[in-house]
Amino acid sequence: MLYREMNTAELKSEYEKLNKEYNDIKAMNLSLNMSRGVPCAEQLEISRSMLDIINSDAECVTVDGQDCRNYGIMDGIPSCKKLMADVMGVTPDMVMVGGNSSLNMMFDTIACFMTASPAEGCAPWYEVKNRKFLCPVPGYDRHFGITEYFGFEMITVPMTENGPDMDVVEELVKDESVKGIWCVPKYSNPQGITYSDETVKRFAKLQPAAKDFKIMWDNAYVIHDLTDEEVSLLNIFDECEKTGNIDLPIEFCSTSKITFPGSGVAAMAASKNNMDIIKNKYKYQTIGFDKINMLRHVRFFGDLDGMKAHMKKHKDILKPRFDLVVNKLKEELEPYGIVSYEVPKGGYFVSVDVMDGTAKKVVAMCKDAGVILTGAGATYPYGKDPKDSNIRVAPTAPSVNDLSKAMDVFTVCAKLCAVEHLLQA
Amino acid sequence: MLYREMNTAELKSEYEKLNKEYNDIKAMNLSLNMSRGVPCAEQLEISRSMLDIINSDAECVTVDGQDCRNYGIMDGIPSCKKLMADVMGVTPDMVMVGGNSSLNMMFDTIACFMTASPAEGCAPWYEVKNRKFLCPVPGYDRHFGITEYFGFEMITVPMTENGPDMDVVEELVKDESVKGIWCVPKYSNPQGITYSDETVKRFAKLQPAAKDFKIMWDNAYVIHDLTDEEVSLLNIFDECEKTGNIDLPIEFCSTSKITFPGSGVAAMAASKNNMDIIKNKYKYQTIGFDKINMLRHVRFFGDLDGMKAHMKKHKDILKPRFDLVVNKLKEELEPYGIVSYEVPKGGYFVSVDVMDGTAKKVVAMCKDAGVILTGAGATYPYGKDPKDSNIRVAPTAPSVNDLSKAMDVFTVCAKLCAVEHLLQA
Numbered sequence A, B: 001m002l003y004r005e006m007n008t009a010e011l012k013s014e015y016e017k018l019n020k021e022y023n024d025i026k027a028m029n030l031s032l033n034m035s036r037g038v039p040c041a042e043q044l045e046i047s048r049s050m051l052d053i054i055n056s057d058a059e060c061v062t063v064d065g066q067d068c069r070n071y072g073i074m075d076g077i078p079s080c081k082k083l084m085a086d087v088m089g090v091t092p093d094m095v096m097v098g099g100n101s102s103l104n105m106m107f108d109t110i111a112c113f114m115t116a117s118p119a120e121g122c123a124p125w126y127e128v129k130n131r132k133f134l135c136p137v138p139g140y141d142r143h144f145g146i147t148e149y150f151g152f153e154m155i156t157v158p159m160t161e162n163g164p165d166m167d168v169v170e171e172l173v174k175d176e177s178v179k180g181i182w183c184v185p186k187y188s189n190p191q192g193i194t195y196s197d198e199t200v201k202r203f204a205k206l207q208p209a210a211k212d213f214k215i216m217w218d219n220a221y222v223i224h225d226l227t228d229e230e231v232s233l234l235n236i237f238d239e240c241e242k243t244g245n246i247d248l249p250i251e252f253c254s255t256s257k258i259t260f261p262g263s264g265v266a267a268m269a270a271s272k273n274n275m276d277i278i279k280n281k282y283k284y285q286t287i288g289f290d291k292i293n294m295l296r297h298v299r300f301f302g303d304l305d306g307m308k309a310h311m312k313k314h315k316d317i318l319k320p321r322f323d324l325v326v327n328k329l330k331e332e333l334e335p336y337g338i339v340s341y342e343v344p345k346g347g348y349f350v351s352v353d354v355m356d357g358t359a360k361k362v363v364a365m366c367k368d369a370g371v372i373l374t375g376a377g378a379t380y381p382y383g384k385d386p387k388d389s390n391i392r393v394a395p396t397a398p399s400v401n402d403l404s405k406a407m408d409v410f411t412v413c414a415k416l417c418a419v420e421h422l423l424q425a
Helices: A008-026 A041-045 A048-052 A078-088 A102-115 A141-149 A166-172 A197-204 A236-243 A272-285 A291-301 A304-336 A359-368 A400-424 B008-026 B041-045 B048-052 B078-088 B102-115 B141-149 B166-172 B197-204 B236-243 B272-285 B291-301 B304-336 B359-368 B400-424
Strands: A032-034 A095-097 A132-137 A153-160 A178-183 A214-218 A249-254 A266-270 A350-353 A371-373 A390-393 B032-034 B095-097 B132-137 B153-160 B178-183 B214-218 B249-254 B266-270 B350-353 B371-373 B390-393
Touching: A008 A400, A032 A400, A041 A304, A048 A291, A078 A095, A078 A249, A078 A266, A078 A291, A078 A304, A095 A272, A102 A141, A102 A214, A102 A249, A102 A266, A102 A272, A102 B102, A102 B272, A132 A141, A141 A153, A141 A178, A141 B272, A153 A166, A166 A197, A197 A236, A236 A249, A266 A272, A272 B102, A272 B141, A291 A304, A304 A350, A304 A400, A359 A371, A359 A390, A359 A400, A371 A390, A371 A400, B008 B400, B032 B400, B041 B304, B048 B291, B078 B095, B078 B249, B078 B266, B078 B291, B078 B304, B095 B272, B102 B141, B102 B214, B102 B249, B102 B266, B102 B272, B132 B141, B141 B153, B141 B178, B153 B166, B166 B197, B197 B236, B236 B249, B266 B272, B291 B304, B304 B350, B304 B400, B359 B371, B359 B390, B359 B400, B371 B390, B371 B400
Parallel strands: A032 A371, A132 A153, A132 A178, A178 A214, A214 A249, B032 B371, B132 B153, B132 B178, B178 B214, B214 B249
Antiparallel strands: A095 A266, A249 A266, A350 A390, B095 B266, B249 B266, B350 B390
């Protein structure tokens, strides 16, 4: 029976029952974490043999004769540029390989445009006092963190099942102080939505008032499938080539959730104009990133097919976890009409909307019962979810057994808060 | 006989002789490089076994139970913070371990202060339109590159045998728009000068008009000795503690010239006030740097003593190269009175002053004969050496045999240009 159709007596009875369940759970002194998109121990193990690839017997010389142990090659070794170019579906000349973190490359890119002209005739963003950035919501807290750090006013754009609401985006970019938008175009964080062809085409056709508008295309989950379905995403650069907008997108990806989160390889792709500006910074910033680690990755995978085969192992580990989360939501919350969510086909999260006005309380009660969730509101700029309903569930880190317990806590708390909310209404 | 004491006929005769030598050398079609402080192949080999340290059998867990393969630990694993703290003679709480490049950390530090307040009550440097930075000369071109990139006017400070001329520094810091100074306090680049105790004490006592003045203390050659002598450098933090100026210095170091230049570990040390500002940036910039590589370094060395023992192997490889350069200068150029240089006790360079007004020509002639030197003027901001006399010789990369040939080219060119210069005078 739907909670909203219960009368007060029924709600009170349900509240008593749930409150007892919650207290029983609390007595278990759990310590579980579903807060971040962190790979689990089993996932780390499947890349363990990568650590043998570059040993003391290994030749560390690239095909073109450069010693990877020494200084140099600022934008990455050619074989790794090729591999990451294949991942992103671009040509190697568009690619720069960085350190271990695509987040770092995104931060560096925004930082670059803060103090250097981001496009011909445009002032550095530091000088744009009312600078703004578009943030599809729910979205990734670390994206919002970067633009907040650099003093952008963040304007939310609602997500639809096809990606950001492009009617809204097209309207907002008429403001010249709007300088860019954060996108996770495939298996979006947290909803797992892949942008439709129409969405990508409309991005490619954007005519922002700001000549230095940038689409931050964070392809974090580019090959991170949870099903056997080939979920396709149009290539943003191909589309922008057609529309003459090649300077709009800057794409990012990494192997953080392919090999080791702390020791992967990150890369970015951009037009010549954008790359000229970005590399003109990097050439002062570093002599080159860790090329032994690039070589380690290239030799471990061979090519994109090798990387995709590796991703199937991740899928096999993660699929049961995501199934469990979705089943718990379906069985424990759906019958009461107090939840909505997308079933993700890839990525690292399940985005759960609990009853409006209860998300913060749910997260707090879970915490009191020993289950850490992503902070409520974290999927919104400034941590402010206007409906207080969205919670990002990260099912990857716990064991299946722990995840099951954690989801039991979560569903009890979601129900308890919903009933309490209705009783107070 | 000193060239400047020769008459025109003698000079002409010398010119003919040298010109023939130069043409003979050119006919050899050499291809040698003495341009950058790049370790040679033998030096890379002594760290080869480090590549076996973290293999697929290795536990990648830190002493406090954190998996180095996964996300997290933004400021570095505790054992590596300890090791790098010992290298710099500070406490681990003052240290942040970064990626593979201390240059990157220096760039990031200046970048941070460009857009964030560098000290309480101070505006980000972007807003200081006439911002200036002090540059001891001759110095490191990549330092100058960073401050030029960020639009600082660079003010040169002459080096003395005890470090930067502190009379000049103390005068220049009375200008509030002077925001910092670049220092390589031990075995300076390029002269190999170690700052005297008095110099360090005077740095610690500085009272700059700018409350956000920073001493960029690039301790790049902190344990990079070329002799058995213990060349000591006062600890800048200890001295600044005494004078109440703990927020003045920010120290940097790395293992780039200890293990692998492309895959080392970089670190910085700073006061709590400085570190709070810097970490408040890094927490948006990255989830953490490569911890497997940190662990690899810690396990390879064990501790600072292990690292120092390793440095003796570098010394054994490098000493003959430096001796050769110094001997060539002594034998081939000194007798003619056309050279001055320091004999370095550590570091990576020999700073050579050829006859005033000839450095550019010498470098160009060497290049035509197949020997690449650091560009003349590179040791000065904007590449402008007012006397056109300083050339940085980097003896580490070539084999001893190649180095000998390269120095023969260099000395012939230095002589030829000197004679030519005197003939034109």
